[in-house]
Amino acid sequence: ALSAFKFSEGRSDLAYGLVKYNVPTGRWSEYKKLLEKAELKNKRDKFQNFRSIVYSQGEYKAYIAPKSSIDALLCGEATDCCMTPAYPSQGWHCLSGALLEKNQAIFVVEKGGTIFSQSWIWYQDLKRDDVKFTGVCFDSLETVFKTPKELVLIFSIMQEFALLLKKEMKLDLIWFGEQGIFEEDYFSSIEDEVFDLCYLYSVP
16 A cells, blocks of 8 residues: 555555555556546546536446546456556557547446446447437446346446436437447337447447
């Protein structure tokens, strides 16, 4: 813990996050560099006015993490997914975009300050048959949850948050990517009511 605090040069939230999520020391420098870049970027992004949207269910809270927050920075470590420096051409690329690009962000679900699930999201203007649409894609859902009961819970939380976001941002559509643990059958019952589901693989 002391070495993490010294490395972070007094940034206690970074030091705490590195220790809390047991981040290997070999990754510390990459996280620090990305955090510094995120702090220098213009904070006025597409999701800037919607970070106050919070959906709560029991002890869990769902929201879009601020660009330069430790929640966003260490979301890959928290959920043991590829959004870490260990995967430079895959998840690290996605995380960097979420923190640095104006149309991208990180959605998180946490309890008591600990992240249990997260998703890389982005805003996009689309055109289909000469009709223009606006939408947000939840690229995947990464989570530490494993049991069917836990997965139903996290899907429910994400679904309700997506509804709030769709309403507040006045979006036409919400997408979910096929990667991660999305189950098509789970969403089939609500597809006609709320979501236009499609499966995206490419970086926007």
